[in-house]
Amino acid sequence: MLLPDFAHHKLMQARDQLLLLSQLAGSRGEEQEVEFRIAPDALAELFDRQAQYLDEVLDSVLDAPP
Numbered sequence: 001m002l003l004p005d006f007a008h009h010k011l012m013q014a015r016d017q018l019l020l021l022s023q024l025a026g027s028r029g030e031e032q033e034v035e036f037r038i039a040p041d042a043l044a045e046l047f048d049r050q051a052q053y054l055d056e057v058l059d060s061v062l063d064a065p066p
Helices: 005-025 040-062
Strands: none
């Protein structure tokens, strides 16, 4: 079964946000150690958005005709 286009798009958005968080949390190299901070509200919004994207994808699969 293929995912509907909108579900595929939501998965790509979730992936892109996870990649962004990974890059932000990743090593900056040995030359300069820079501390990065993200506001808890902003981080919570990113996680909430990802959960919403995944819920929409799962709903599209569960509601699809057999």
